Amino acid sequence: MAGELEFIARLRDLASHPAARGLNDDCAVLEVGSETLILTHDSLAQGVHYLPDQDMADVAWRLVATNLSDLAAKGADPLGVLIGYTLGRDDERFLDGLGEALRHYDVPLLGGDTITADGPRTLGLTAIGRATHRPVPSRAGAQVGDGIWITGAVGAAMLGLEALQAGDSDPAASLAYRRPDALLAQGQALAPLVTAMMDLSDGLLLDAYRMGIASGVTLAIDSAAVPIATPEGRRDEALRWGDDYQLLFILPDSVQPPVTAHRIGKVLARKDAPLMLDGRLLADASHLGWQHEG
Amino acid sequence: MAGELEFIARLRDLASHPAARGLNDDCAVLEVGSETLILTHDSLAQGVHYLPDQDMADVAWRLVATNLSDLAAKGADPLGVLIGYTLGRDDERFLDGLGEALRHYDVPLLGGDTITADGPRTLGLTAIGRATHRPVPSRAGAQVGDGIWITGAVGAAMLGLEALQAGDSDPAASLAYRRPDALLAQGQALAPLVTAMMDLSDGLLLDAYRMGIASGVTLAIDSAAVPIATPEGRRDEALRWGDDYQLLFILPDSVQPPVTAHRIGKVLARKDAPLMLDGRLLADASHLGWQHEG
Numbered sequence: 001m002a003g004e005l006e007f008i009a010r011l012r013d014l015a016s017h018p019a020a021r022g023l024n025d026d027c028a029v030l031e032v033g034s035e036t037l038i039l040t041h042d043s044l045a046q047g048v049h050y051l052p053d054q055d056m057a058d059v060a061w062r063l064v065a066t067n068l069s070d071l072a073a074k075g076a077d078p079l080g081v082l083i084g085y086t087l088g089r090d091d092e093r094f095l096d097g098l099g100e101a102l103r104h105y106d107v108p109l110l111g112g113d114t115i116t117a118d119g120p121r122t123l124g125l126t127a128i129g130r131a132t133h134r135p136v137p138s139r140a141g142a143q144v145g146d147g148i149w150i151t152g153a154v155g156a157a158m159l160g161l162e163a164l165q166a167g168d169s170d171p172a173a174s175l176a177y178r179r180p181d182a183l184l185a186q187g188q189a190l191a192p193l194v195t196a197m198m199d200l201s202d203g204l205l206l207d208a209y210r211m212g213i214a215s216g217v218t219l220a221i222d223s224a225a226v227p228i229a230t231p232e233g234r235r236d237e238a239l240r241w242g243d244d245y246q247l248l249f250i251l252p253d254s255v256q257p258p259v260t261a262h263r264i265g266k267v268l269a270r271k272d273a274p275l276m277l278d279g280r281l282l283a284d285a286s287h288l289g290w291q292h293e294g
Numbered sequence: 295m296a297g298e299l300e301f302i303a304r305l306r307d308l309a310s311h312p313a314a315r316g317l318n319d320d321c322a323v324l325e326v327g328s329e330t331l332i333l334t335h336d337s338l339a340q341g342v343h344y345l346p347d348q349d350m351a352d353v354a355w356r357l358v359a360t361n362l363s364d365l366a367a368k369g370a371d372p373l374g375v376l377i378g379y380t381l382g383r384d385d386e387r388f389l390d391g392l393g394e395a396l397r398h399y400d401v402p403l404l405g406g407d408t409i410t411a412d413g414p415r416t417l418g419l420t421a422i423g424r425a426t427h428r429p430v431p432s433r434a435g436a437q438v439g440d441g442i443w444i445t446g447a448v449g450a451a452m453l454g455l456e457a458l459q460a461g462d463s464d465p466a467a468s469l470a471y472r473r474p475d476a477l478l479a480q481g482q483a484l485a486p487l488v489t490a491m492m493d494l495s496d497g498l499l500l501d502a503y504r505m506g507i508a509s510g511v512t513l514a515i516d517s518a519a520v521p522i523a524t525p526e527g528r529r530d531e532a533l534r535w536g537d538d539y540q541l542l543f544i545l546p547d548s549v550q551p552p553v554t555a556h557r558i559g560k561v562l563a564r565k566d567a568p569l570m571l572d573g574r575l576l577a578d579a580s581h582l583g584w585q586h587e588g
Contacts, residue, residue, distance in 0.1 A: 004381060004408050010389050011377075017402030019374060028404035030373060032424060033329045039404055041376040041420055045411035079324060080313060082335040083305075084378065084418040087298060095304050108311030110322035110333055114298050117339035119413025124378040126335055126420040130326060 021138065024214055026070040026198065029136045036131035038076035042067050043084075046120040051164070056090040057097030058178040059123070064101035066201065067127035068182035069245040073199040074136050075191025076129030078105065078184065083112035084124035105182065133191040142196040142215035142250040148265040149257055151186055151247045154204050155238025156229035176229070180245045186259045190249055193257070197249040202242040203289025205275065209282065211248065212274025220276040221265035239277075242290040315432065318508055320364040320492065323430045330425035332370035336361050337378075340414040345458070350384040351391025352472040353417070358395035360495065361421035362476035363539040367493040368430050369485025370423030372399065372478065377406035378418035399476065427485040436490040436509035436544040442559040443551055445480055445541045448498050449532025450523035470523070474539045480553045484543055487551070491543040496536040497583025499569065503576065505542065506568025514570040515559035533571075536584040 012023045019030040028039040042063075044050055050059045064081065071078055081102070085094070102109055110128075142148075160177025168174060183199075190197060196215055200207050204226065212219045228238040250267060251257060268276065273283035282288065306317045313324040322333040336357075338344055344353045358375065365372050375396070379388070396403055401421075454471025462468060477493075484491060490509055494501050498520065506513045522532040544561060545551060562570065567577035576582065 004410060007379075007381060007385050007389070008408055010386075011379075011403070011406075011408070014389070014393050014396060015403040015405070017374065017404065019402065020404050023405060028374070028376065030404060030422075032331070032373065033327060035327045035329055037326070037331075037422075039374075039376055039420075039422065041378050041405065041418070042407045043378045043380075043409050043418070045380070045409050048409065048411050079326065080311065080322070080333075082322065082333055082420060084335050084337045084416075085301075085305075086337075086339070086416055087301060091301050092304075095301070095308070099308050102308060108313065109305070109309040110311065110314050110324060111309070111317060111335065112305075113336045113418070114302055114305070115337050115339050115342065115416070116298060117342050117414060117416055120411060122378075122380055122409070122411055122416040122418075124335070124337070124407070124416075124418040126333075126376060128324075128331075128333065128422070 025138050027074050036134055036136060038071055038074045038129040038131055038136065040067055040070040041124060041126040042070065043122055043124040045122045056094040060094045060097030061101045061179050063123055063125045064098065064105065065180045065182045067125045068105055068107065068184060069199040071127055071129040072182050072184045072187035073197050073247060074131065075133050075187045077132050077188065078107045078127060078129045080108040080110035080128055082110050082126045085112065085114045086117050086121040086123065087114060088121050105184065132188045137191050137194050137197040139196055139198050139211045139214035142211060142217050142267045144217060144267055144269045145253050146195055146250045146267040147253055147263050148219055148221060148267060149249050149251060149261045149263050150226065151183055151259065151261050153227040153229040154200065154244045154246060155234065155241055157243035158237060158241040159229060177243060180243060182245065183247050186247055189258045190247065193251055193255055194249045195252065197247060200244050200246045200248055203240045204248065205239050205277065206285060206289025207248060209275040209285050209288055216270055218268040218271045218274055218276050219265060220268050223278050225262065225264045227262050240289050319432050321368050330428055330430060332365055332368045332423040332425055332430065334361055334364040335418060335420040336364065337416055337418040339416045350388040354388045354391030355395045355473050357417055357419045358392065358399065359474045359476045361419045362399055362401065362478060363493040365421055365423040366476050366478045366481035367491050367541060369425065369427050369481045371426050371482065372401045372421060372423045374402040374404035374422055376404050376420045379406065379408045380411050380415040380417065381408060382415050399478065426482045431485050431488050431491040433490055433492050433505045433508035436505060436511050436561045438511060438561055438563050439547050440489055440544045440561040441547055441557050442513055442515060442561060443543050443545060443555045443557050444520065445477055445553065445555050447521040447523040448494065448538045448540060449528065449535055451537035452531060452535040453523060471537060474537060476539065477541050480541055483552045484541065487545055487549055488543045489546065491541060494538050494540045494542055497534045498542065499533050499571065500579060500583025501542060503569040503579050503582055510564055512562040512565045512568055512570050513559060514562050517572050519556065519558045521556050534583050
């Protein structure tokens with residue numbers, strides 16, 4: 001099989017239930033009785049999604065925060081997490097970080113599975129939440145004329161990773177990479193207002209490209225309006241780097257967000273590409289961000 | 295850290311929410327509005343939980359069935375699954391088997407995560423269901439004087455694994471190992487009647503030992519009453535081998551099960567061990583079944 005994209009295409013054929021949202025969203029949205037549940041599962045592989053020698057407390061935090069960030073993009077209130085853990089180096093540190101993250105987000109650990117296996121580890125986490133607003137935001141609702149917004153700066157995780165790799169002794173320098181923040185309160189405040197929302201895991205441009213496809217529109221972004229955590233000379237990189245977990249959201253033109261955010265563009269009728277940057281259409285996703293292909 | 299048991303002990307300290315059931319059950323039981331959700335996550339590691347060269351269609355089936363078996367032990371009706379998949383050998387076969395299992399159990403694929411990573415693969419699956427009866431059965435309710443029951447024979451998976459390892463050309467010979475059955479209908483029929491229930495993943499004796507601990511009783515099993523799939527000379531092995539996924543359940547003495555099942559013993563007041571086999575107390579769990587330690 002050619003790789004992840006082809007696999008996912010076939011997986012999508014199996015996921016015909018409406019709750020799966022065609023696997024085009026970061027979460028499943030499942031109606032159960034009078035409740036709307038939000039479900040997500042993300043994995044971290046050693047050496048792929050985290051550094052082989054990284055502090056396992058930070059890895060645990062990341063595992064929790066990245067999944068809760070998916071819930072944040074749906075405006076969900078977390079109900080709990082289940083963990084899939086492979087024993088190995090620094091299990092105590094993992095437990096330390098797991099406890100810190102669960103306390104920080106006030107989310108219960110509900111269960112999971114602990115196994116012993118050889119080789120690089122794969123850690124998984126499932127997060128479950130309940131919708132605080134219905135309909136639940138998706139990537140697919142952006143309307144022509146809407147404004148494009150982002151909750152904060154991109155590029156901070158990139159700088160944090162560089163500091164970590166350089167052995168920077170100041171833990172604050174790598175904090176944005178090591179301990180990403182899931183913007184749960186912002187997501188809940190925004191959910192009743194947005195026409196579309198997602199969290200930024202793979203880079204602003206790539207994720208905006210995907211939202212453009214899902215919504216059948218073209219997202220026109222003004223690169224100079226995007227807040228960046230880097231020096232100006234690295235703006236192009238900051239727009240393409242992932243792991244920042246800001247929320248990208250779309251509001252009707254006249255609506256102001258109830259949380260700190262920055263307007264970075266507007267939604268246009270669909271052109272020859274789902275993304276336009278500074279007036280230039282970007283039809284090829286291959287250089288926009290982190291593509292998940294091995 | 296000493297291993298899985300110590301890790302789980304510390305994990306248990308983090309899982310203080312009542313829905314986690316102290317991590318002593320195979321599922322979390324979460325009240326959400328008027329619904330009671332049943333949640334479980336189990337992983338399969340290549341070379342540990344399945345043979346390195348095994349047909350990935352069978353591995354996919356096992357991944358689905360073992361998680362649904364946990365739901366069966368709670369009398370739950372499955373709502374869906376989320377998958378954590380690492381790409382590798384025979385991805386097409388995995389998708390084939392995943393589709394077969396999902397259709398067989400009529401369970402929707404809701405979402406998940408697909409990653410690329412090096413080394414032996416770890417595959418995870420989260421299953422979510424809704425309780426069909428409350429209170430939801432646990433391992434902890436066995437009462438003195440109750441009868442101990444099992445839905446069917448043990449040892450079939452052992453024979454199946456041996457056939458597979460021997461290269462038996464008859465696929466039926468290894469079926470019980472390759473394609474375990476999650477007894478969802480039986481679990482739902484039994485849930486209103488049982489005082490305790492669990493599925494057998496690690497061997498009858500070890501799992502009964504655990505139920506005895508959870509219930510604070512001694513389970514007295516008559517080994518000759520246990521149905522086995524093996525020749526008589528291998529009865530001891532059949533009682534200790536895992537992967538059969540029968541339901542072990544406890545009924546008040548006068549209650550007959552509404553499904554095919556075999557009475558294999560009775561519940562006694564707690565003695566010096568949680569398990570008694572043919573009148574002999576078994577206080578040491580170390581030779582009773584599959585212990586999950588690397």
